[in-house]
Amino acid sequence: MSELLITGGTVIDPAGERRADVRVVDGAIAEVGTDLEAGDGMQVLDATGCVVSPGFVDLHTHLREPGREEAETIETGSRAAAKGGFTCVVAMPNTDPTQDCVSVVEFVRRQGVAAGLCDVRPSGSITVGREGARLTPFAELAAAGVRIFTDDGSGVQDPLLMRRAFEYAVDLDIVLAQHCEVARLTEGAVMHEGRCCSSFGLPGWPSIAEELMVHRDIELARLTGGRVHLLHLSTAGSVELVRRAKADGLSVTAEATPHHISLTDELLAGYSTLYKVNPPLRTMADVEAVRAGLADGTIDAIATDHAPHAAETKEQPLDQAPPGMLGLETALGVSLASLEGAGMTVVDVVAALSWKPAAIAGVDDRHGRPIAPGEPANLTIFDPTEAWEVVPATLASKSKNTPYVGIPLTGKVKHTVLDGTPTVIDETPTA
């Protein structure tokens, strides 16, 4: 029998907030109460001054394996996830080979189990090879455990194909997720199209390229009765479209990244590739609209879009460097620092990081659960007020392309518990 005691913390879960200790036995929560005693052989995690919450769930992580192992592997990515407080991540399918068949999906799942640091749930692509031409076998992949399907990295450009995808998926318990980008409008684009790109002399990614596809998929969902999840929303216009779709009662969910609630396009003045990302960093007005969207529930979840890239690929001119930034280890720190002013409490932020994405990912049988006896022990213990700064050398991720060096963050993960076993103790991964 393995026992774990988490003492001195404040428990936050869907039921609310309360001071309590938590005892975990053999992977499940056994007792929640005050002044629980540590017995012999019990491992103790000190949560004084900390929040004890359900483990975070990332709807959007790039683990790069198979195909780009120089940037990250499933093992190093899982470690980074655990350090960031995540007990579950949805692995994006733009690997090489693509996660469009059972063998690749199974490989990713097994590698996640072998690493043992995070519950890795592979997503599937919507089209074979993400080429936008033929649908992947949704039912076969769903039977293998895949719940979220997306061509992320790009959007499905062909409206007829997307309509068929929605229609075909309607009676399967899966979620189609879209990276909304009309490719024809963003050819060669390197940053947001606006005043900054005009003076920096860089080709721009207009907001409308995202909003047109957001609108299209909302309407296709309406037409087909289907369900759609919109990835990394970045513009004020997109937020407003989703707000109206929800008001109309449509099955639409949405996520936003920590960088889209904290960074703007002005940062590209120095042409640093650390700030190049798809969709791009936008204006302060967009940042505020996305924050407001999270605050009023229009945007359901915070998802990192963790996108590691090897250093030499980022040491290229801006138009040649790949887009993307790390996110797993800074998600909490950036979110708390950015959302306080938007009227979100720590409970609201935790909801957006754990039980809301858990529901969308269909993992809410094991993650984002109430902290109560009998529930699986997937937990995050974090200090919600600790101020800190990123030191690239201490990141668990294999790559170091984070834009947050030198930016003050609020909130640090101290311990993470996966199925009752700590994966991070005192900010240090256990493996």
Add this chain to the structure above:
Amino acid sequence: MNDSKQVLGPDDVRRAVTRMAHEIIERNQGSTGVALIGLQRGGVWLAEALGAAIRRIGHDVPVGSIDCSLYRDDIGLRPVSPGSVSDISFEIDGATIVLVDDVLYTGRTVKAALDAVTDYGRPRAVQLAVLVDRGHRELPIRPDFVGKNLPTSSGEQVAATAEGVSIS
């Protein structure tokens, strides 16, 4: 400037200029082929004053100016800024050039001026006229015409204009 001491007044300067003008004409047995070139920036007023003095004694010589900041040997070691653009509107080939500067010190500016002038052509001879020689030469440069010899210490500054010469 603290404790500035005037060692030559405006009349002294005028007399020195007149004397030097006579010496230049005497040494060159007239003014044929002679031209004055003032070193920027300090030598320009003196070259013009010498030119005027030479005219008063019945001769006429062309007067130009040269900026030698592009020839200095300490480029990159200390800030330097060019004065006005060099103005040499006469032939250098075969001429007797009298370089003119206000104060002669280490000799490095004169060397730079020599390099600059020879880039315009090949003079028959180059002579040097200075109002003040304050010593401390670092190169084998000697003046042909001197207004006043003024021993100084290297910590002192010498300022020389038509209104007078002072040490501080």
Add this chain to the structure above:
Amino acid sequence: MRHFRSIGEAGPEAVRRLLDLADHMAEVNRRPNPKVPALRGRTVCNVFFEDSTRTRLSFETAAKRLSADTMNFAVSSSSVNKGESLRDTIETIAAMGVDAFVIRHKSSGAPWQIGQWTNAAVVNAGDGWHAHPTQALLDCFTIRNAFGRPDGFDGLKIAIIGDIKHSRVARSDIEAFAMLGADVTLVAPKTLLPPVTDGMPVTITTDLDAVIGEVDVVYLLRMQMERMTEALVPNLYEYTTRFGLTPERVTKLAEHTLIMHPGPMNRGVEVAVDPSELPGSVITQQVTNGIAVRMAVLFDLLGSGANLEDES
């Protein structure tokens, strides 16, 4: 001044100082032996990732007239094609002992990225759509000399015509002309303008005929043939009709108006007459002035710059 990468980064004081220095360099260039020992012992490396014989020669001549040693690195023969990263390329060259890099790159921002990987001075010979500051300097120098305006361009009206959106020359010229006090008008269709133009110190119009008689300088930009595939203008004939310097428009020019072009010209497109027959054309002076201006930049970066009384 540590680098010369854009007019904005250099600032108005540096711009004026460089224009004054260019006067000295122009005088050097008028001599029978146009050479001074000012940068002897210094090494200037031209790193051109984008082909440009004329600009590269201009920089090389400038460096040589200052007695600097020059190195040339042209991308087609380099290891960049073999996958060596930009950083490795710069660090390898820097290790050979380079005092200044002159960089031309098709990606905007390359000179700033390069600045992170070397202590040498970086001169921007053109980066993507973003900046071409030595071109702007030589354009200002040309206008300054033609109109005798060493004090600045207050009251001067300058029209820049053509593909502003993709033009680093236009961006740098706009910065420099406005910095010196000129009134700048852009003449272009919306498809050839940057997406957002409010905040730029310019007036914008599509009516070339309305302004052509009123301006002191007509600055023509190259209309690139490649733009045809991007639906930016329907065809070149329409472009020339609306925005080209046609024989009719030439008759409307004021007598003193200067005609300028950064080269190379697309004859029949942005300029539909023989430029050598335009009395106001200063296009050849632009090229000559390019050397003087680039000498000024190299001297200012590698020689010196501040005011100090010199001692003999």
